[in-house]
Amino acid sequence: MMDDAKQSLVQASKPVIAIQGLSKSFGDLDVLKGIDLTVMKGENMAVLGKSGSGKSVLIKILVGLLKPDNGFVKVLGEEVADLPARELDALRLRIGFSFQNSALYDSMNVYQNLAFPLTMNFRKLTKKQVDDAVMEALEAVSLADKHNQMPSGLSGGQRKRIGIARTLILKPEIMLYDEPTSGLDPVTSTEINELINEVQTRYNTSAIIITHDLTCAKNTSHRVAMLLDGKFSKVGKFEEVFDSDDEQIRSFYNYNFIS
Numbered sequence: 001m002m003d004d005a006k007q008s009l010v011q012a013s014k015p016v017i018a019i020q021g022l023s024k025s026f027g028d029l030d031v032l033k034g035i036d037l038t039v040m041k042g043e044n045m046a047v048l049g050k051s052g053s054g055k056s057v058l059i060k061i062l063v064g065l066l067k068p069d070n071g072f073v074k075v076l077g078e079e080v081a082d083l084p085a086r087e088l089d090a091l092r093l094r095i096g097f098s099f100q101n102s103a104l105y106d107s108m109n110v111y112q113n114l115a116f117p118l119t120m121n122f123r124k125l126t127k128k129q130v131d132d133a134v135m136e137a138l139e140a141v142s143l144a145d146k147h148n149q150m151p152s153g154l155s156g157g158q159r160k161r162i163g164i165a166r167t168l169i170l171k172p173e174i175m176l177y178d179e180p181t182s183g184l185d186p187v188t189s190t191e192i193n194e195l196i197n198e199v200q201t202r203y204n205t206s207a208i209i210i211t212h213d214l215t216c217a218k219n220t221s222h223r224v225a226m227l228l229d230g231k232f233s234k235v236g237k238f239e240e241v242f243d244s245d246d247e248q249i250r251s252f253y254n255y256n257f258i259s
Contacts, residue, residue: 013041016174016206017062021071024057031057033230034071039174039208044200046209046217048252049227055210058227059176062208063095064088076173093121096172096205100179102163104151111147114138114166121170137165140202141195157188164195168203175199175207181216189216196220214256226252 017039024032031054039045049055060066061073064080073080078091104113114134118125125133138144141161151159160180167175180196181189193216199205211217217224218238225235228248234241242253 013043015039015074016041016076017208018074019071022058022061022068022073023070024054024061024066024068030230032061032068035227035230035232037225037232037235039206041206042200042204043223044196044207044209044221046211046221046224047227048212048214048217048224050212050252053227054230055227056178059097059178059208059210062176063092063097093170094172095174095176096167096170097176098160098164098167098178098180100182102151102159104159104162104166106151108151109147110138110143110149110151110154110162113151113162114169117166118169133169137169138162140168140199141165155188156184157191160184160188160192161195164199168199171203173205175205177207177209177211179211179213180209181211181213189213190219192216193219212256214253228252 015038017037019035019037022032022035023030037045047055047058057066061068062075062080064083067081075091076094078087080088080091083091105116108116111134114137115130118130118133134147135144138147141164143158143161143165146154146158146162151162154162177196180192184192196207196209197220200207209216209220221238223236224238224241225232226241226249233246233249234244242249244250
């Protein structure tokens with residue numbers, strides 16, 4: 001749980017993501033129904049919801065992979081849907097996406113996996129600059145000794161950490177985490193939750209954490225947003241959101257029991 005001092009600093013900061021009246025449908029299926037959400041600089045926002053509730057659609061709209069039907073999305077001051085391709089690519093470099101399955105290249109070792117986004121986007125970097133950036137990112141996730149390891153030799157938790165390191169190597173201002181603790185045992189999940197907090201502190205990132213894991217949401221977020229029936233039914237601190245008589249919110253909490 002984020003402490004009150006950090007919460008106060010976040011509240012005094014400026015928004016890095018502003019969503020207003022956002023709607024998205026696919027044929028007759030209304031996925032997002034006019035949602036509003038603001039994420040402040042330095043804030044970790046957990047977005048909770050059942051499978052199929054629209055969490056992934058929201059992420060795709062944030063990075064310009066889908067266009068909204070109505071409403072607007074501003075990320076780092078830019079209205080995403082209006083950006084031409086080159087400016088959208090530049091914005092995406094400021095956003096880090098940590099995939100649920102880590103999305104590592106199995107044919108590359110850990111060093112090569114981390115170096116790849118650097119050398120693709122910044123072709124004038126020297127080998128020393130690349131080496132230093134790779135090691136800094138690996139040290140940030142406490143896996144500097146794994147630089148020669150192939151992904152097949154990593155545990156699930158290590159793959160998650162390397163995936164986060166590869167995201168961090170471009171020094172993003174915003175982190176998007178997609179189910180960061182999915183498929184992990186409780187001990188490893190706790191380590192990933194701690195890492196998410198360490199990343200926020202070390203790099204002063206803002207983040208949206210897509211999850212159905214209430215322990216993850218409680219321990220990593222300043223606020224949580226509950227996505228139900230295409231709308232955010234409640235947004236606030238973890239306790240505020242789940243101190244509710246809403247049957248769907250109570251059902252979600254009870255199904256994802258926190259020990």
